[in-house]
Amino acid sequence: MSVEALKKPRLTTSAMIASIASEGQRTEAAPFGHALVEAARHNPNIVGLTADLSKYTDLHIFGQAFPERHFQMGMAEQLLMAAAGGMAKEGLAPFATTYAVFATRRAYDFIHQVIAEENLNVKICAALPGLTTGYGPSHQATDDLALMRAVPNMTVIDPCDALDTTQAVAAMAEHQGPVYMRLLRGKVPLLLDEYGYRFELGKAKLLRDGKDVLIISSGIMTMRALEVAERMQGGAAEVAVLHVPTLKPLDETTIIEQCRRSGRLVVVAENHSTVGGLGEAVALALLKARVSPAFQQIALPDAFLDAGALPTLHDRYGISTDTMVARIQQWLA
Template structure:
Protein backbone atom coordinates (compact mmCIF):
# COMPACT_ATOMS: atom_id res chain seq x y z
CA UNK A 1 0.00 0.00 0.00
CA UNK A 2 1.63 3.23 -1.12
CA UNK A 3 1.73 6.04 1.40
CA UNK A 4 -0.58 8.92 0.57
CA UNK A 5 0.56 12.27 1.88
CA UNK A 6 -1.55 15.12 3.18
CA UNK A 7 -0.46 18.65 2.36
CA UNK A 8 -1.55 21.37 4.75
CA UNK A 9 -0.23 24.82 5.50
CA UNK A 10 2.72 24.41 3.13
CA UNK A 11 3.92 21.12 4.52
CA UNK A 12 3.43 17.41 3.92
CA UNK A 13 2.22 15.01 6.59
CA UNK A 14 2.10 11.22 6.41
CA UNK A 15 -1.01 9.10 7.06
CA UNK A 16 -2.33 9.32 10.59
CA UNK A 17 0.24 11.71 11.99
CA UNK A 18 -1.12 14.28 14.41
CA UNK A 19 -1.00 17.99 13.69
CA UNK A 20 2.37 19.53 14.47
CA UNK A 21 2.17 22.27 17.07
CA UNK A 22 4.93 24.86 17.11
CA UNK A 23 7.21 24.57 20.11
CA UNK A 24 6.09 21.07 21.10
CA UNK A 25 8.50 18.16 21.32
CA UNK A 26 7.59 15.00 19.40
CA UNK A 27 8.79 11.42 19.49
CA UNK A 28 8.89 9.22 16.41
CA UNK A 29 7.07 5.86 16.55
CA UNK A 30 6.88 5.53 20.36
CA UNK A 31 4.70 2.41 20.07
CA UNK A 32 7.14 0.38 17.98
CA UNK A 33 10.31 1.45 19.75
CA UNK A 34 8.83 0.74 23.18
CA UNK A 35 7.46 -2.62 22.05
CA UNK A 36 10.88 -3.62 20.72
CA UNK A 37 12.52 -2.71 24.02
CA UNK A 38 9.86 -4.59 26.00
CA UNK A 39 10.15 -7.66 23.77
CA UNK A 40 13.87 -7.85 24.55
CA UNK A 41 12.83 -8.41 28.17
CA UNK A 42 9.78 -10.58 27.46
CA UNK A 43 10.43 -13.44 24.98
CA UNK A 44 6.75 -14.41 25.02
CA UNK A 45 5.78 -11.22 23.15
CA UNK A 46 4.93 -11.51 19.44
CA UNK A 47 3.81 -8.80 17.01
CA UNK A 48 1.26 -8.99 14.21
CA UNK A 49 -0.17 -6.65 11.62
CA UNK A 50 -2.65 -6.80 8.74
CA UNK A 51 -0.35 -5.31 6.09
CA UNK A 52 -0.13 -2.06 8.05
CA UNK A 53 3.35 -2.33 9.53
CA UNK A 54 4.52 1.02 8.26
CA UNK A 55 1.33 2.82 9.21
CA UNK A 56 1.05 1.36 12.69
CA UNK A 57 4.70 1.99 13.69
CA UNK A 58 5.37 -1.67 14.54
CA UNK A 59 8.40 -1.87 12.20
CA UNK A 60 10.98 -1.28 14.97
CA UNK A 61 9.70 -4.50 16.55
CA UNK A 62 9.83 -6.33 13.22
CA UNK A 63 13.40 -5.23 12.62
CA UNK A 64 14.50 -6.30 16.10
CA UNK A 65 12.63 -9.63 16.17
CA UNK A 66 11.79 -10.79 12.63
CA UNK A 67 11.06 -14.36 13.74
CA UNK A 68 8.43 -13.09 16.18
CA UNK A 69 6.68 -10.80 13.68
CA UNK A 70 3.75 -11.87 11.49
CA UNK A 71 2.17 -9.93 8.62
CA UNK A 72 -1.08 -11.73 7.83
CA UNK A 73 -1.94 -9.54 4.84
CA UNK A 74 -5.06 -7.43 4.41
CA UNK A 75 -7.21 -9.77 6.48
CA UNK A 76 -8.21 -8.31 9.84
CA UNK A 77 -10.29 -11.31 10.90
CA UNK A 78 -7.24 -13.52 10.35
CA UNK A 79 -5.16 -11.02 12.32
CA UNK A 80 -7.37 -11.36 15.39
CA UNK A 81 -7.82 -15.13 15.12
CA UNK A 82 -4.08 -15.76 14.72
CA UNK A 83 -3.36 -13.47 17.67
CA UNK A 84 -5.93 -15.39 19.75
CA UNK A 85 -4.35 -18.69 18.71
CA UNK A 86 -0.87 -17.53 19.65
CA UNK A 87 -2.17 -16.50 23.06
CA UNK A 88 -3.37 -20.08 23.57
CA UNK A 89 0.24 -21.30 23.43
CA UNK A 90 1.55 -18.79 25.94
CA UNK A 91 2.28 -15.76 23.77
CA UNK A 92 1.35 -12.14 24.44
CA UNK A 93 0.10 -11.04 21.03
CA UNK A 94 0.39 -7.35 20.13
CA UNK A 95 -1.53 -6.73 16.92
CA UNK A 96 -1.91 -3.54 14.90
CA UNK A 97 -3.92 -2.08 12.05
CA UNK A 98 -6.34 0.81 11.59
CA UNK A 99 -8.97 1.04 14.29
CA UNK A 100 -11.74 1.20 11.70
CA UNK A 101 -10.73 -2.17 10.27
CA UNK A 102 -10.55 -3.82 13.69
CA UNK A 103 -13.94 -2.57 14.82
CA UNK A 104 -15.96 -2.94 11.63
CA UNK A 105 -14.39 -6.00 10.03
CA UNK A 106 -13.30 -8.12 12.99
CA UNK A 107 -15.76 -7.18 15.74
CA UNK A 108 -17.12 -10.68 16.34
CA UNK A 109 -13.61 -12.11 16.41
CA UNK A 110 -12.53 -9.57 19.05
CA UNK A 111 -15.64 -10.34 21.10
CA UNK A 112 -15.59 -14.16 20.97
CA UNK A 113 -12.10 -15.36 20.07
CA UNK A 114 -10.44 -12.76 22.30
CA UNK A 115 -12.54 -11.12 25.03
CA UNK A 116 -14.88 -14.04 25.70
CA UNK A 117 -11.90 -16.41 25.79
CA UNK A 118 -9.82 -13.98 27.88
CA UNK A 119 -7.12 -14.21 25.24
CA UNK A 120 -3.87 -12.37 25.97
CA UNK A 121 -4.25 -10.13 22.91
CA UNK A 122 -3.28 -6.46 22.92
CA UNK A 123 -4.83 -4.50 20.04
CA UNK A 124 -3.18 -1.20 19.14
CA UNK A 125 -5.75 0.39 16.85
CA UNK A 126 -4.31 3.22 14.83
CA UNK A 127 -5.84 6.45 13.59
CA UNK A 128 -9.13 6.65 15.51
CA UNK A 129 -11.57 9.48 14.96
CA UNK A 130 -10.65 12.31 12.58
CA UNK A 131 -6.89 11.67 12.64
CA UNK A 132 -7.35 9.87 9.32
CA UNK A 133 -8.20 12.13 6.40
CA UNK A 134 -9.47 9.42 4.04
CA UNK A 135 -13.17 9.69 4.71
CA UNK A 136 -15.81 7.42 6.21
CA UNK A 137 -14.17 4.19 5.05
CA UNK A 138 -11.10 4.91 7.18
CA UNK A 139 -12.40 7.01 10.08
CA UNK A 140 -13.26 5.09 13.26
CA UNK A 141 -15.47 7.74 14.82
CA UNK A 142 -17.70 5.21 16.61
CA UNK A 143 -15.15 2.68 17.88
CA UNK A 144 -15.52 3.49 21.59
CA UNK A 145 -19.27 3.02 21.33
CA UNK A 146 -18.77 -0.37 19.68
CA UNK A 147 -15.98 -1.70 21.87
CA UNK A 148 -17.64 -0.61 25.13
CA UNK A 149 -20.30 -3.20 24.39
CA UNK A 150 -17.86 -6.11 24.61
CA UNK A 151 -17.63 -7.63 28.08
CA UNK A 152 -14.21 -8.31 29.64
CA UNK A 153 -12.47 -5.90 27.24
CA UNK A 154 -10.13 -3.18 28.52
CA UNK A 155 -10.18 0.10 26.53
CA UNK A 156 -7.41 2.73 26.77
CA UNK A 157 -7.13 6.11 25.01
CA UNK A 158 -3.65 7.60 25.72
CA UNK A 159 -3.01 11.31 25.26
CA UNK A 160 0.65 11.59 24.21
CA UNK A 161 3.92 9.73 23.63
CA UNK A 162 4.73 9.56 27.34
CA UNK A 163 1.49 7.83 28.22
CA UNK A 164 1.49 5.64 25.10
CA UNK A 165 4.89 4.19 25.98
CA UNK A 166 3.72 3.42 29.50
CA UNK A 167 0.58 1.79 28.12
CA UNK A 168 2.62 -0.43 25.77
CA UNK A 169 4.41 -1.84 28.81
CA UNK A 170 1.38 -1.90 31.11
CA UNK A 171 -0.90 -3.94 28.85
CA UNK A 172 1.51 -6.89 28.87
CA UNK A 173 0.41 -7.52 32.46
CA UNK A 174 -3.27 -6.59 32.13
CA UNK A 175 -5.23 -9.87 31.99
CA UNK A 176 -7.18 -10.64 28.84
CA UNK A 177 -7.78 -8.54 25.75
CA UNK A 178 -6.96 -4.83 25.57
CA UNK A 179 -8.00 -2.29 22.91
CA UNK A 180 -5.78 0.81 22.70
CA UNK A 181 -6.52 3.85 20.53
CA UNK A 182 -2.98 4.27 19.34
CA UNK A 183 -1.09 7.37 18.21
CA UNK A 184 1.45 7.16 15.40
CA UNK A 185 4.13 9.06 13.54
CA UNK A 186 5.58 12.06 15.33
CA UNK A 187 3.63 11.90 18.58
CA UNK A 188 3.73 14.94 20.89
CA UNK A 189 5.49 14.63 24.24
CA UNK A 190 3.26 16.63 26.58
CA UNK A 191 3.12 15.02 30.02
CA UNK A 192 5.71 15.54 32.72
CA UNK A 193 8.32 12.86 33.27
CA UNK A 194 6.76 11.98 36.63
CA UNK A 195 3.36 11.14 35.09
CA UNK A 196 2.29 7.54 35.70
CA UNK A 197 -0.46 5.73 33.81
CA UNK A 198 -2.77 3.80 36.13
CA UNK A 199 -5.41 1.51 34.71
CA UNK A 200 -8.89 2.78 35.56
CA UNK A 201 -7.70 6.06 37.10
CA UNK A 202 -8.45 9.50 35.66
CA UNK A 203 -5.75 12.12 36.19
CA UNK A 204 -5.98 15.87 36.75
CA UNK A 205 -3.61 17.48 34.25
CA UNK A 206 -4.42 21.08 35.12
CA UNK A 207 -5.97 22.67 38.19
CA UNK A 208 -8.65 25.33 37.81
CA UNK A 209 -11.77 26.73 39.41
CA UNK A 210 -14.07 28.25 36.76
CA UNK A 211 -14.87 25.31 34.48
CA UNK A 212 -14.02 21.61 34.46
CA UNK A 213 -12.95 19.83 31.27
CA UNK A 214 -13.19 16.04 31.11
CA UNK A 215 -11.39 14.58 28.11
CA UNK A 216 -9.64 11.55 26.67
CA UNK A 217 -6.98 10.78 24.06
CA UNK A 218 -5.05 13.62 22.49
CA UNK A 219 -8.03 15.89 23.13
CA UNK A 220 -6.75 16.15 26.70
CA UNK A 221 -3.66 17.95 25.44
CA UNK A 222 -5.82 20.23 23.33
CA UNK A 223 -7.97 20.93 26.38
CA UNK A 224 -4.90 21.90 28.39
CA UNK A 225 -3.67 24.20 25.61
CA UNK A 226 -7.09 25.86 25.42
CA UNK A 227 -7.17 26.25 29.21
CA UNK A 228 -3.82 28.04 29.08
CA UNK A 229 -5.18 30.43 26.45
CA UNK A 230 -8.40 31.05 28.37
CA UNK A 231 -6.44 31.77 31.54
CA UNK A 232 -5.02 34.81 29.78
CA UNK A 233 -8.59 36.08 29.47
CA UNK A 234 -9.39 35.55 33.12
CA UNK A 235 -11.07 32.12 33.00
CA UNK A 236 -9.28 29.34 34.84
CA UNK A 237 -10.16 25.82 33.61
CA UNK A 238 -9.20 22.46 35.08
CA UNK A 239 -8.54 19.39 32.92
CA UNK A 240 -9.26 15.78 33.89
CA UNK A 241 -7.75 13.20 31.53
CA UNK A 242 -9.64 9.91 31.34
CA UNK A 243 -7.00 7.60 29.90
CA UNK A 244 -8.97 4.44 30.60
CA UNK A 245 -12.42 4.23 29.03
CA UNK A 246 -13.09 0.75 30.40
CA UNK A 247 -12.87 0.23 33.34
CA UNK A 248 -14.21 3.76 33.72
CA UNK A 249 -13.19 5.84 36.74
CA UNK A 250 -16.74 6.75 37.74
CA UNK A 251 -15.78 7.90 41.23
CA UNK A 252 -12.93 10.08 40.00
CA UNK A 253 -15.08 11.75 37.34
CA UNK A 254 -17.94 12.40 39.78
CA UNK A 255 -15.58 13.88 42.39
CA UNK A 256 -14.00 16.16 39.78
CA UNK A 257 -17.32 17.28 38.29
CA UNK A 258 -18.80 18.08 41.69
CA UNK A 259 -16.39 20.99 42.04
CA UNK A 260 -17.68 22.99 39.05
CA UNK A 261 -20.76 24.88 37.92
CA UNK A 262 -19.88 24.29 34.25
CA UNK A 263 -18.45 21.23 32.51
CA UNK A 264 -16.99 20.45 29.09
CA UNK A 265 -16.54 16.89 27.84
CA UNK A 266 -14.21 16.45 24.85
CA UNK A 267 -13.33 13.42 22.75
CA UNK A 268 -12.05 12.45 19.30
CA UNK A 269 -15.21 10.41 18.79
CA UNK A 270 -18.92 10.87 18.30
CA UNK A 271 -20.63 12.47 21.28
CA UNK A 272 -22.91 9.43 21.57
CA UNK A 273 -21.65 6.18 23.05
CA UNK A 274 -18.17 7.34 24.04
CA UNK A 275 -16.75 9.46 26.85
CA UNK A 276 -19.61 11.96 26.94
CA UNK A 277 -22.16 9.18 27.39
CA UNK A 278 -20.10 7.65 30.18
CA UNK A 279 -19.82 11.00 31.97
CA UNK A 280 -23.54 11.76 31.64
CA UNK A 281 -24.44 8.31 33.01
CA UNK A 282 -22.06 8.69 35.95
CA UNK A 283 -23.27 12.18 36.87
CA UNK A 284 -26.92 11.24 36.54
CA UNK A 285 -26.45 8.27 38.85
CA UNK A 286 -24.72 10.58 41.36
CA UNK A 287 -27.53 13.16 41.18
CA UNK A 288 -25.34 15.84 39.55
CA UNK A 289 -27.08 17.98 36.90
CA UNK A 290 -24.31 20.42 35.99
CA UNK A 291 -24.63 22.21 32.60
CA UNK A 292 -22.36 20.52 30.06
CA UNK A 293 -20.92 21.33 26.65
CA UNK A 294 -19.91 18.36 24.49
CA UNK A 295 -16.99 18.75 22.11
CA UNK A 296 -16.95 15.83 19.73
CA UNK A 297 -18.31 14.54 16.46
CA UNK A 298 -21.87 14.48 15.22
CA UNK A 299 -23.72 11.26 14.36
CA UNK A 300 -22.61 11.40 10.75
CA UNK A 301 -20.10 10.19 8.21
CA UNK A 302 -17.25 12.60 7.52
CA UNK A 303 -15.55 13.68 4.33
CA UNK A 304 -11.94 13.43 3.18
CA UNK A 305 -9.44 16.16 3.96
CA UNK A 306 -6.49 17.18 6.07
CA UNK A 307 -6.78 16.84 9.82
CA UNK A 308 -6.68 20.62 10.19
CA UNK A 309 -9.53 21.09 7.70
CA UNK A 310 -11.70 18.37 9.17
CA UNK A 311 -11.24 19.45 12.78
CA UNK A 312 -12.09 23.05 11.95
CA UNK A 313 -15.15 22.09 9.89
CA UNK A 314 -16.53 19.71 12.49
CA UNK A 315 -15.59 21.98 15.43
CA UNK A 316 -13.18 19.90 17.46
CA UNK A 317 -10.17 22.18 16.95
CA UNK A 318 -8.39 24.44 19.45
CA UNK A 319 -10.53 27.56 18.79
CA UNK A 320 -13.67 25.53 19.56
CA UNK A 321 -12.20 24.53 22.92
CA UNK A 322 -11.36 28.13 23.79
CA UNK A 323 -14.86 29.32 22.86
CA UNK A 324 -16.43 26.61 25.00
CA UNK A 325 -14.35 27.65 28.02
CA UNK A 326 -15.11 31.34 27.63
CA UNK A 327 -18.82 31.23 26.81
CA UNK A 328 -21.50 31.61 29.49
CA UNK A 329 -19.04 33.06 31.99
Protein backbone atom coordinates in the same frame (compact mmCIF):
# COMPACT_ATOMS: atom_id res chain seq x y z
CA MET B 1 -12.90 35.63 0.53
CA SER B 2 -12.01 37.12 3.92
CA VAL B 3 -8.65 38.69 4.76
CA GLU B 4 -8.14 35.97 7.41
CA ALA B 5 -8.66 33.24 4.83
CA LEU B 6 -6.16 34.88 2.48
CA LYS B 7 -3.53 34.92 5.23
CA LYS B 8 -3.78 31.19 5.91
CA PRO B 9 -1.23 29.00 4.10
CA ARG B 10 -2.58 26.86 1.31
CA LEU B 11 -2.95 23.28 2.50
CA THR B 12 -1.72 20.42 0.34
CA THR B 13 -2.92 16.82 0.25
CA SER B 14 -0.19 15.94 2.79
CA ALA B 15 -2.31 17.78 5.37
CA MET B 16 -4.78 14.89 5.17
CA ILE B 17 -2.28 12.81 7.14
CA ALA B 18 -0.52 15.66 8.94
CA SER B 19 0.91 15.26 12.42
CA ILE B 20 -1.52 16.09 15.22
CA ALA B 21 1.26 18.00 16.97
CA SER B 22 0.85 21.76 17.25
CA GLU B 23 3.46 24.00 15.64
CA GLY B 24 6.67 23.93 17.66
CA GLN B 25 5.48 21.13 19.93
CA ARG B 26 7.94 18.45 21.02
CA THR B 27 7.43 15.04 19.47
CA GLU B 28 8.78 11.53 19.88
CA ALA B 29 9.13 9.11 16.98
CA ALA B 30 7.26 5.81 17.08
CA PRO B 31 6.74 5.48 20.86
CA PHE B 32 4.58 2.37 20.46
CA GLY B 33 7.18 0.46 18.46
CA HIS B 34 10.01 1.28 20.85
CA ALA B 35 7.88 0.54 23.94
CA LEU B 36 6.88 -2.85 22.55
CA VAL B 37 10.52 -3.73 21.88
CA GLU B 38 11.35 -2.86 25.49
CA ALA B 39 8.45 -4.93 26.82
CA ALA B 40 9.44 -7.88 24.60
CA ARG B 41 12.96 -7.87 26.01
CA HIS B 42 11.47 -8.73 29.40
CA ASN B 43 8.70 -11.03 28.15
CA PRO B 44 9.69 -13.67 25.56
CA ASN B 45 6.02 -14.51 24.99
CA ILE B 46 5.23 -11.16 23.34
CA VAL B 47 4.68 -11.42 19.60
CA GLY B 48 3.61 -8.78 17.09
CA LEU B 49 1.05 -9.25 14.33
CA THR B 50 -0.20 -6.88 11.65
CA ALA B 51 -2.45 -6.86 8.59
CA ASP B 52 -0.11 -5.45 5.93
CA LEU B 53 0.41 -2.25 7.96
CA SER B 54 3.63 -2.87 9.88
CA LYS B 55 5.23 0.39 8.74
CA TYR B 56 2.05 2.37 9.33
CA THR B 57 1.52 1.14 12.89
CA ASP B 58 5.21 1.38 13.87
CA LEU B 59 5.30 -2.39 14.35
CA HIS B 60 8.21 -2.56 11.88
CA ILE B 61 10.48 -1.41 14.71
CA PHE B 62 9.48 -4.49 16.70
CA GLY B 63 9.94 -6.62 13.57
CA GLN B 64 13.48 -5.34 13.11
CA ALA B 65 14.36 -6.18 16.71
CA PHE B 66 12.55 -9.55 16.83
CA PRO B 67 12.01 -10.82 13.27
CA GLU B 68 11.19 -14.32 14.48
CA ARG B 69 8.35 -12.91 16.65
CA HIS B 70 6.87 -10.65 13.96
CA PHE B 71 3.97 -12.00 11.88
CA GLN B 72 2.66 -10.38 8.70
CA MET B 73 -0.90 -11.64 8.13
CA GLY B 74 -1.68 -9.74 4.92
CA MET B 75 -4.83 -7.70 4.33
CA ALA B 76 -7.01 -10.09 6.33
CA GLU B 77 -8.09 -8.47 9.60
CA GLN B 78 -10.42 -11.29 10.61
CA LEU B 79 -7.55 -13.75 10.22
CA LEU B 80 -5.34 -11.35 12.19
CA MET B 81 -7.67 -11.42 15.20
CA ALA B 82 -8.35 -15.15 14.97
CA ALA B 83 -4.63 -15.94 14.77
CA ALA B 84 -3.91 -13.64 17.71
CA GLY B 85 -6.55 -15.49 19.72
CA GLY B 86 -5.05 -18.85 18.79
CA MET B 87 -1.57 -17.70 19.82
CA ALA B 88 -2.92 -16.44 23.14
CA LYS B 89 -4.51 -19.83 23.81
CA GLU B 90 -1.05 -21.36 23.40
CA GLY B 91 0.44 -19.01 26.00
CA LEU B 92 1.80 -16.22 23.84
CA ALA B 93 1.02 -12.51 24.39
CA PRO B 94 0.05 -11.15 20.96
CA PHE B 95 -0.01 -7.43 20.10
CA ALA B 96 -2.15 -7.12 16.97
CA THR B 97 -1.94 -3.88 14.99
CA THR B 98 -3.95 -2.39 12.12
CA TYR B 99 -6.05 0.69 11.46
CA ALA B 100 -8.85 1.25 13.94
CA VAL B 101 -11.59 1.09 11.31
CA PHE B 102 -10.40 -2.35 10.18
CA ALA B 103 -9.84 -3.69 13.68
CA THR B 104 -13.27 -2.72 14.98
CA ARG B 105 -15.66 -2.75 12.02
CA ARG B 106 -14.20 -5.48 9.84
CA ALA B 107 -13.09 -7.87 12.61
CA TYR B 108 -15.64 -7.12 15.33
CA ASP B 109 -17.19 -10.59 15.48
CA PHE B 110 -13.78 -12.25 15.71
CA ILE B 111 -12.76 -9.94 18.55
CA HIS B 112 -16.05 -10.60 20.31
CA GLN B 113 -16.22 -14.38 19.87
CA VAL B 114 -12.62 -15.55 19.55
CA ILE B 115 -10.81 -13.15 21.89
CA ALA B 116 -13.17 -11.52 24.39
CA GLU B 117 -15.56 -14.39 25.13
CA GLU B 118 -12.61 -16.54 26.24
CA ASN B 119 -10.90 -13.56 27.92
CA LEU B 120 -7.72 -14.18 25.95
CA ASN B 121 -4.57 -12.14 26.46
CA VAL B 122 -4.65 -10.23 23.14
CA LYS B 123 -3.71 -6.56 22.84
CA ILE B 124 -5.31 -4.74 19.91
CA CYS B 125 -3.44 -1.54 18.99
CA ALA B 126 -5.37 0.46 16.42
CA ALA B 127 -3.99 3.42 14.46
CA LEU B 128 -5.81 6.42 12.93
CA PRO B 129 -8.36 6.78 15.75
CA GLY B 130 -11.22 9.25 15.44
CA LEU B 131 -10.48 12.20 13.17
CA THR B 132 -6.72 11.75 12.78
CA THR B 133 -6.88 11.17 9.02
CA GLY B 134 -8.53 13.20 6.31
CA TYR B 135 -9.29 10.23 4.06
CA GLY B 136 -13.00 10.18 4.79
CA PRO B 137 -15.38 7.71 6.50
CA SER B 138 -13.60 4.61 5.17
CA HIS B 139 -10.58 5.45 7.35
CA GLN B 140 -12.04 7.61 10.15
CA ALA B 141 -12.69 5.48 13.24
CA THR B 142 -15.23 7.76 14.89
CA ASP B 143 -17.16 4.90 16.52
CA ASP B 144 -14.40 2.53 17.67
CA LEU B 145 -14.61 3.34 21.39
CA ALA B 146 -18.35 2.74 21.41
CA LEU B 147 -17.87 -0.65 19.75
CA MET B 148 -15.06 -1.77 22.04
CA ARG B 149 -16.68 -0.48 25.24
CA ALA B 150 -19.62 -2.73 24.43
CA VAL B 151 -17.46 -5.89 24.39
CA PRO B 152 -17.41 -7.77 27.73
CA ASN B 153 -13.94 -8.37 29.27
CA MET B 154 -12.42 -5.64 27.07
CA THR B 155 -10.21 -2.92 28.57
CA VAL B 156 -10.25 0.28 26.49
CA ILE B 157 -7.40 2.84 26.43
CA ASP B 158 -7.14 6.20 24.62
CA PRO B 159 -3.66 7.69 25.28
CA CYS B 160 -2.85 11.37 24.90
CA ASP B 161 0.78 11.52 23.84
CA ALA B 162 4.07 9.66 23.47
CA LEU B 163 4.60 9.30 27.23
CA ASP B 164 1.07 7.99 27.73
CA THR B 165 1.52 5.50 24.89
CA THR B 166 4.88 4.25 26.15
CA GLN B 167 3.65 3.71 29.69
CA ALA B 168 0.35 2.21 28.54
CA VAL B 169 2.20 -0.44 26.49
CA ALA B 170 4.15 -1.48 29.59
CA ALA B 171 0.94 -1.69 31.62
CA MET B 172 -0.79 -3.68 28.88
CA ALA B 173 2.07 -6.18 28.81
CA GLU B 174 1.54 -6.77 32.54
CA HIS B 175 -2.27 -6.94 32.33
CA GLN B 176 -3.91 -10.32 31.69
CA GLY B 177 -6.88 -10.13 29.32
CA PRO B 178 -7.94 -8.39 26.10
CA VAL B 179 -7.14 -4.70 25.63
CA TYR B 180 -8.06 -2.25 22.89
CA MET B 181 -5.75 0.76 22.66
CA ARG B 182 -6.03 3.66 20.26
CA LEU B 183 -2.60 3.89 18.66
CA LEU B 184 -0.75 7.15 18.07
CA ARG B 185 2.00 6.54 15.52
CA GLY B 186 4.75 8.39 13.69
CA LYS B 187 5.86 11.66 15.28
CA VAL B 188 3.69 11.73 18.38
CA PRO B 189 3.36 14.86 20.58
CA LEU B 190 5.14 14.78 23.94
CA LEU B 191 3.69 17.00 26.68
CA LEU B 192 2.52 15.02 29.73
CA ASP B 193 6.05 14.81 31.14
CA GLU B 194 5.66 18.50 32.03
CA TYR B 195 2.82 17.56 34.42
CA GLY B 196 4.59 14.79 36.36
CA TYR B 197 2.21 12.31 34.74
CA ARG B 198 2.27 8.55 35.10
CA PHE B 199 -0.18 6.19 33.39
CA GLU B 200 -2.14 3.86 35.66
CA LEU B 201 -4.62 1.44 34.16
CA GLY B 202 -8.16 2.44 35.13
CA LYS B 203 -7.15 5.78 36.70
CA ALA B 204 -7.99 9.35 35.66
CA LYS B 205 -5.44 12.08 36.37
CA LEU B 206 -6.05 15.75 37.20
CA LEU B 207 -3.35 17.52 35.20
CA ARG B 208 -4.23 21.06 36.23
CA ASP B 209 -6.86 22.71 38.43
CA GLY B 210 -9.22 25.63 37.81
CA LYS B 211 -12.33 27.07 39.39
CA ASP B 212 -14.45 27.96 36.33
CA VAL B 213 -14.34 25.03 33.91
CA LEU B 214 -13.51 21.33 34.18
CA ILE B 215 -12.59 19.63 30.90
CA ILE B 216 -12.77 15.84 31.11
CA SER B 217 -10.91 14.43 28.12
CA SER B 218 -9.14 11.45 26.60
CA GLY B 219 -6.67 10.92 23.79
CA ILE B 220 -5.53 13.88 21.72
CA MET B 221 -8.34 15.98 23.19
CA THR B 222 -6.38 16.17 26.45
CA MET B 223 -3.64 17.89 24.46
CA ARG B 224 -6.27 20.28 23.08
CA ALA B 225 -7.75 20.78 26.56
CA LEU B 226 -4.36 21.80 27.97
CA GLU B 227 -3.93 24.26 25.09
CA VAL B 228 -7.38 25.69 25.85
CA ALA B 229 -6.49 26.06 29.52
CA GLU B 230 -3.29 27.93 28.64
CA ARG B 231 -5.13 30.13 26.16
CA MET B 232 -7.84 31.10 28.64
CA GLN B 233 -5.58 31.51 31.66
CA GLY B 234 -5.41 34.97 33.16
CA GLY B 235 -8.46 36.27 31.38
CA ALA B 236 -11.50 34.37 30.24
CA ALA B 237 -11.56 31.54 32.80
CA GLU B 238 -9.53 29.17 34.96
CA VAL B 239 -9.72 25.75 33.33
CA ALA B 240 -9.04 22.40 35.00
CA VAL B 241 -8.13 19.36 32.91
CA LEU B 242 -8.93 15.78 33.96
CA HIS B 243 -7.30 13.24 31.66
CA VAL B 244 -9.13 9.90 31.35
CA PRO B 245 -6.82 7.50 29.46
CA THR B 246 -8.84 4.40 30.39
CA LEU B 247 -12.44 4.48 29.24
CA LYS B 248 -13.12 0.95 30.48
CA PRO B 249 -12.90 0.42 33.37
CA LEU B 250 -13.84 4.05 33.95
CA ASP B 251 -12.52 5.87 37.02
CA GLU B 252 -15.97 6.99 38.16
CA THR B 253 -14.72 7.85 41.65
CA THR B 254 -12.31 10.55 40.48
CA ILE B 255 -14.73 11.88 37.85
CA ILE B 256 -17.58 12.22 40.34
CA GLU B 257 -15.30 13.76 42.94
CA GLN B 258 -14.21 16.46 40.49
CA CYS B 259 -17.73 17.07 39.19
CA ARG B 260 -19.12 17.56 42.73
CA ARG B 261 -17.23 20.84 43.03
CA SER B 262 -19.82 23.56 42.64
CA GLY B 263 -19.68 26.50 40.26
CA ARG B 264 -17.78 24.81 37.43
CA LEU B 265 -18.92 24.12 33.90
CA VAL B 266 -18.13 20.49 33.03
CA VAL B 267 -17.10 19.87 29.42
CA VAL B 268 -16.34 16.37 28.12
CA ALA B 269 -14.02 16.52 25.10
CA GLU B 270 -13.37 13.50 22.89
CA ASN B 271 -12.10 12.63 19.43
CA HIS B 272 -15.08 10.35 18.85
CA SER B 273 -18.74 10.45 17.91
CA THR B 274 -21.19 11.88 20.43
CA VAL B 275 -22.64 8.35 20.56
CA GLY B 276 -21.18 5.74 22.91
CA GLY B 277 -17.89 7.33 23.91
CA LEU B 278 -16.47 9.18 26.89
CA GLY B 279 -19.26 11.75 27.01
CA GLU B 280 -22.01 9.18 27.46
CA ALA B 281 -19.89 7.20 29.94
CA VAL B 282 -19.32 10.29 32.10
CA ALA B 283 -22.97 11.38 31.85
CA LEU B 284 -24.16 7.94 33.02
CA ALA B 285 -21.72 7.95 35.94
CA LEU B 286 -22.97 11.38 37.04
CA LEU B 287 -26.61 10.36 36.65
CA LYS B 288 -26.10 7.26 38.81
CA ALA B 289 -24.34 9.34 41.47
CA ARG B 290 -27.05 12.05 41.30
CA VAL B 291 -24.45 14.70 40.53
CA SER B 292 -25.72 17.34 38.12
CA PRO B 293 -23.24 20.05 37.12
CA ALA B 294 -23.71 22.30 34.10
CA PHE B 295 -22.68 19.84 31.37
CA GLN B 296 -21.56 20.22 27.75
CA GLN B 297 -19.92 17.92 25.22
CA ILE B 298 -17.27 18.54 22.58
CA ALA B 299 -17.21 15.60 20.21
CA LEU B 300 -17.55 14.61 16.58
CA PRO B 301 -21.08 14.58 15.16
CA ASP B 302 -23.14 11.43 14.66
CA ALA B 303 -22.47 11.55 10.93
CA PHE B 304 -20.15 10.42 8.16
CA LEU B 305 -17.40 13.04 8.14
CA ASP B 306 -15.86 14.80 5.16
CA ALA B 307 -12.49 14.12 3.60
CA GLY B 308 -9.93 16.89 3.53
CA ALA B 309 -7.03 18.54 5.32
CA LEU B 310 -6.99 17.74 9.04
CA PRO B 311 -6.67 21.35 10.27
CA THR B 312 -9.73 22.28 8.23
CA LEU B 313 -11.71 19.27 9.46
CA HIS B 314 -10.77 19.89 13.10
CA ASP B 315 -12.10 23.43 12.77
CA ARG B 316 -15.21 22.26 10.93
CA TYR B 317 -16.12 19.63 13.51
CA GLY B 318 -15.20 21.63 16.59
CA ILE B 319 -12.18 19.79 18.00
CA SER B 320 -9.48 22.36 17.24
CA THR B 321 -8.14 24.56 20.02
CA ASP B 322 -9.61 27.71 18.47
CA THR B 323 -13.12 26.28 18.16
CA MET B 324 -12.99 24.80 21.66
CA VAL B 325 -12.05 28.17 23.18
CA ALA B 326 -14.85 29.89 21.29
CA ARG B 327 -17.48 27.35 22.37
CA ILE B 328 -16.45 27.35 26.02
CA GLN B 329 -16.48 31.15 26.11
CA GLN B 330 -19.97 31.08 24.61
CA TRP B 331 -21.20 28.57 27.20
CA LEU B 332 -19.73 30.60 30.03
CA ALA B 333 -21.42 33.74 28.73
